[in-house]
Amino acid sequence: AEKEEEAQTVRRLEAERAVHVAKLGQLETESEEKSARLEKVESEKKEQIRHLTAEKEEGLVRLQQMEADTEKRRGQVEQLEAEKEEVSRQLQQLQVEKEEGAAQIRHLKAEKEEQFKKVVDANQVKEE
Numbered sequence: 001a002e003k004e005e006e007a008q009t010v011r012r013l014e015a016e017r018a019v020h021v022a023k024l025g026q027l028e029t030e031s032e033e034k035s036a037r038l039e040k041v042e043s044e045k046k047e048q049i050r051h052l053t054a055e056k057e058e059g060l061v062r063l064q065q066m067e068a069d070t071e072k073r074r075g076q077v078e079q080l081e082a083e084k085e086e087v088s089r090q091l092q093q094l095q096v097e098k099e100e101g102a103a104q105i106r107h108l109k110a111e112k113e114e115q116f117k118k119v120v121d122a123n124q125v126k127e128e
Helices: 002-127
Strands: none
Touching: none
16 A cells, blocks of 8 residues: 555556656746847837938938038128128219219209309390
C-alpha cells in the first residue's frame, strides 16, 4: 500500500511537473511573442523618429531659406524706399524749379508789357 501511495505521489508529481513544464513552455512562447512584438514596435518607433527627424531637418532648411528670402526682401524694400525718397526729393526740386520758371515768365511778360506800353506811349507822343 505504501509503495502504491508512493507510486501515486510520483505519478501526481510527474503530472504536476508535466503541467508546469507545459505552462513554462507556453510562458516562454508568450514571452518570445511579446519580445517580437516589442522589437517590432521599437523598430517602428525608431523609423518614425528617423522620419520625423528628417522632416524637422527639412523644415529647418525651409525656415532658413524663408529667413534668407525675408532678409533679401527687406533689403529690396529698404533700397526701394531710398529710391522713393530720392525721387520725391527730385520731384520737390523740379517743383521749385517750375515755380521759379513760372515767376521768371511772369516777370518777363510784365517787362514786355511795360516796354510795349513805352513804345505805344512814344508813338502817341510822336503823333501829337
